[in-house]
Amino acid sequence: MSVVSEVSLDGTKLTIAIKGRFDFGSHQIFREAYERFYKVPDVYVVDLKETTYMDSSALGMLLLLRDHAGGDDAEVQVINISSDVRKILAISNFDKLFDIN
Amino acid sequence: MVEVHLDPDVLSGLQEVMEGEYPKLLDTFLDDSQKRVEALRKARDDAKALALIAHSFKGSSGNLGAVRLAHLCQRLEVESVEAAADLGALVDQIDHEFALVKPLYESERQRFQL
Amino acid sequence: MSALAPVLEPLTVLIAEDSATDLLLLSTIIRRQGHHVLTASNGVEAVDLFARERPQLVLMDALMPVMDGFEAARRIKQLAGEALVPIIFLTSLRQSEALAECLDAGGDDFLPKPYNPLILAAKINAMDRLRRLQATVLQQRDLIAKHHDYLLHEQRVAKAVFDKVAHSGCINAAPNIRYLQSPYALFNGDLLLAAYTPAGDMHVLLGDFTGHGLPAAVGAMPLAEVFYGMTAKGYGLTQILREMNAKLKRILPVDMFCCAALLCLSTQRRVVEVWNGGMPDGYVHEVATGKRTPLVSRHLPLGVLSAQAFEDRTEVWPMALGDRVFLLSDGVLDTADANEQLFGAERLQQVFAANREPDCLFEDIEQALAAFCGEVRDDVSMVEITLQAGQSMRATGPLYADSGQSCPLDWSVGFEFRAETLKRYNPLPYLLQLLLEIHGLREQSGALYSVMAELYSNALEHGVLGLDSRLKRDAEGFAQYYRERNERLMRLNSGYVRVQVQVAPTVTGGRMSLRIEDSGPGFDVEQVLARPLDVDRLSGRGLSLVRQLSSDVRWSDGGRSVCVEFCWEALA
Numbered sequence: 107m108s109v110v111s112e113v114s115l116d117g118t119k120l121t122i123a124i125k126g127r128f129d130f131g132s133h134q135i136f137r138e139a140y141e142r143f144y145k146v147p148d149v150y151v152v153d154l155k156e157t158t159y160m161d162s163s164a165l166g167m168l169l170l171l172r173d174h175a176g177g178d179d180a181e182v183q184v185i186n187i188s189s190d191v192r193k194i195l196a197i198s199n200f201d202k203l204f205d206i207n
Numbered sequence: 208m209v210e211v212h213l214d215p216d217v218l219s220g221l222q223e224v225m226e227g228e229y230p231k232l233l234d235t236f237l238d239d240s241q242k243r244v245e246a247l248r249k250a251r252d253d254a255k256a257l258a259l260i261a262h263s264f265k266g267s268s269g270n271l272g273a274v275r276l277a278h279l280c281q282r283l284e285v286e287s288v289e290a291a292a293d294l295g296a297l298v299d300q301i302d303h304e305f306a307l308v309k310p311l312y313e314s315e316r317q318r319f320q321l
Numbered sequence: 322m323s324a325l326a327p328v329l330e331p332l333t334v335l336i337a338e339d340s341a342t343d344l345l346l347l348s349t350i351i352r353r354q355g356h357h358v359l360t361a362s363n364g365v366e367a368v369d370l371f372a373r374e375r376p377q378l379v380l381m382d383a384l385m386p387v388m389d390g391f392e393a394a395r396r397i398k399q400l401a402g403e404a405l406v407p408i409i410f411l412t413s414l415r416q417s418e419a420l421a422e423c424l425d426a427g428g429d430d431f432l433p434k435p436y437n438p439l440i441l442a443a444k445i446n447a448m449d450r451l452r453r454l455q456a457t458v459l460q461q462r463d464l465i466a467k468h469h470d471y472l473l474h475e476q477r478v479a480k481a482v483f484d485k486v487a488h489s490g491c492i493n494a495a496p497n498i499r500y501l502q503s504p505y506a507l508f509n510g511d512l513l514l515a516a517y518t519p520a521g522d523m524h525v526l527l528g529d530f531t532g533h534g535l536p537a538a539v540g541a542m543p544l545a546e547v548f549y550g551m552t553a554k555g556y557g558l559t560q561i562l563r564e565m566n567a568k569l570k571r572i573l574p575v576d577m578f579c580c581a582a583l584l585c586l587s588t589q590r591r592v593v594e595v596w597n598g599g600m601p602d603g604y605v606h607e608v609a610t611g612k613r614t615p616l617v618s619r620h621l622p623l624g625v626l627s628a629q630a631f632e633d634r635t636e637v638w639p640m641a642l643g644d645r646v647f648l649l650s651d652g653v654l655d656t657a658d659a660n661e662q663l664f665g666a667e668r669l670q671q672v673f674a675a676n677r678e679p680d681c682l683f684e685d686i687e688q689a690l691a692a693f694c695g696e697v698r699d700d701v702s703m704v705e706i707t708l709q710a711g712q713s714m715r716a717t718g719p720l721y722a723d724s725g726q727s728c729p730l731d732w733s734v735g736f737e738f739r740a741e742t743l744k745r746y747n748p749l750p751y752l753l754q755l756l757l758e759i760h761g762l763r764e765q766s767g768a769l770y771s772v773m774a775e776l777y778s779n780a781l782e783h784g785v786l787g788l789d790s791r792l793k794r795d796a797e798g799f800a801q802y803y804r805e806r807n808e809r810l811m812r813l814n815s816g817y818v819r820v821q822v823q824v825a826p827t828v829t830g831g832r833m834s835l836r837i838e839d840s841g842p843g844f845d846v847e848q849v850l851a852r853p854l855d856v857d858r859l860s861g862r863g864l865s866l867v868r869q870l871s872s873d874v875r876w877s878d879g880g881r882s883v884c885v886e887f888c889w890e891a892l893a
Binding site for chain 3: 217221224225226228231232235236238239240259262263264265266267269270271272
C-alpha cells in the first residue's frame, strides 16, 4: 500500500493516488498526504486507479478529507473507480457527497 | 624446531593487565604447574586422564607465555586419543620443558619482592 | 563502540575454570573492567553459585572435573528460564564436534586462550547488549499480554453493560424474529435492536459502525438508547432517524458513521416501512409468489450529514401475513475466498433461488459462505422477521414516572396542528404521554395509541392531503400512494388537524373522548364502513380496527370529524 500526492503546477489541485489496499492501515499516510500542504488547493482528487480494495474505514478517510477541504463547500473528486469500489460507494450513497466520475 | 620457551611480550602484557596482582599470578602458575606435572607423571598410563590434565595445563601455560610448554601439552592432548602414540615420551618432554622454564618464572618473580 | 568504553552498568559475572592460574588472570581482567566477579572451579560449584547469586553473564571452561562445562551450561540455561544469561565458553577447542557441543549446551560465544583483554571486553559488551535486548523483548511481551488481558476484560464489561441495554428490547423474546450474529458482533461494530411500539408495531434496526474494537462499539450505546426510548414513546421512524443521526453526528469523529437499516413492521396495517442508509440490499419476501423486493440503500449512513441535510424519507411496502423481511450486514457479501474474490450479491441471490425451505435460509447462506471461503467470518449478521398475526399490544411500562398519587380526572384540552407543523412534527407521542397521565387508561395504552395513530393518519392523509385510499389496492399503487403522500406533504401550505380531548369522571370510573377534525373534503362514512374487512385493512382507512378497539366511534360533519370514547373502571 502506498499513497502518492501531487499538486498541479498552478497549485490549485491536489491529487492523491492510493495504490493497493485502502483501509485502516493507510489512515496516517492518507492524512499526511493532504495535511502537509499548507496552501489549501481548490480541488482535491482521489485517484483509485491502482486501489485493489477499499473498506468502510476508507470511506471514513474520504469524509476526513472532505472535512479538511471545507465540509459542505469542499470539492472532492474520486476518479478511476473500479466496479467493486463503485458498488461500495453506491451502497453508502457517497456519490451524494463526492464528485464521482 | 625453533620454539620460544618464554615469550617476554606476554609477560609484560600480563604485568600491565594484572598490576599489583602480577606476582601472585606468577606464584599461582608455578604452584599450579608443579601440581600438573606431578599429576601427569602419576597418570602416565591413563590416556583419558592425561588428555584432561594436558588440556588444562595447555591453557594456563599459553596464557602465561610458556609457548613451547603449551605446544607440548597440546600435542599430548591430541595424541592421547591415538592408540599407537608414545605418550610416556611426551610426558617426559613436558617434565623437561617445565624444569627449563620454571627458573625463568622464578627469576621474574624475584623482581617483585613482597 | 570501543572495547574499552566504560561499562554502562556493572554486571555480575560468574567464571567457572578449574585452572587456578587462568581463573586468577580472568577474574582480575574482568574486575578491572568494572564488573563484579564470582568464581567456581568446577561445574557443580558453578551451578550452585548461579542458583544463589543469579549472575548476568557466565564464562565457562569446557573441560572441568566433577561436572564439565557442557552439563553446567545446560543446567544454568534451564535455571535462567526465559531470561537470556549469555554463556561464553573459555576454550580453544579446535574440533568442530566440540564446538557444536558447546552450542548445543546453550553456549552463546567462545573465547580462545590465550586471553586477550580487549576481545574479552568486546565480547562481554556484545553479550550484554543481547541480554538487554532479550530483557526488553520479554518486558514488552509481558506488557502486551497484560494490555491484551485488560482489553479483553474491558470488552467483557462493555459487552455486559451493552447487553443489558440491547436486551431491553424484544430481539430474543419475539417469536417472529430469527437472527444470526456473533456474540462479539458489538466489537465488529454490528448492532441489532428490536422493540415494540405502543401500537404493537415492531421496530428493528440493523446497524454497522465503521471500524472494529471499542471505537466501533462506543456509538452503539447512545444509538440503542434513542431507539428504545423513542420507540416506546410512540415516535415514528423519521423522528427516530433524525434523532439518531443528530446524536451520532454530534458525538462521533468525522470519519466514523453507522450504516443502518431501520424497519417498522405493522401487522395491523400489513405494511413494512423501511429506511436504508448504507446497508446492503435487504428483501421483502412475498411468500405466496416467491417474489423478493429489494430494500435498497437510498441514503448516506447515520452520523454523516448535518440535521439540515439529513434525509428521513422512508419507503413503505405491503406485506401479507407470513411474508418475511430479511436484512444482512456487509460481512455476508464481503466474505472473501482465498483469491480475495468477494461472495457478493449475485451469489446471495443464487442462495435465495435455491432455498426450498424458508426456515432454513440462514443455514443455506452459512453453508454457501463456508463452501465459498472455508469458514464464516465473525462479522456476519443476518435477521429475518416474519409478519405474524396476533402480536399483543404492549403496555409501555417505562413511561410512568409518577407515584400514582396525582391523577387528573376532569379536564379538556384542544390542539390545532397547521401545515408547517404537520410537515415535520408527529404529535402522537406527546398526546399519548398526556393521556397516560390518566391511570385508568394505562391498561389500554396500546389500543389507545393504535386508534389515535389510525385516526390521525386518516385525518392527515385522506383529509388534509386528500389522498385516495383506494390507490393502495396493489403493490405498485401502494408505492405510488406513499410517494404522493411525501410530495403533497412537502408542498403543503394550508390545512389543519384538530385534536380535542375531554376527560370526565363517571359513576364507575371515567371516560375520555377524543375528537379529531381535519380541513379536508370529508368522505362517505356509510359506504366505507360497508366494505369487507380485508379490503379495509389494506386499502381502506383502518376503520374496523378503530371500531374494534374503542368503546364508541362516531363520525360527523360529512366524515370530517370523528369522535372515539374510552371508558375505565375506578381503580381498586
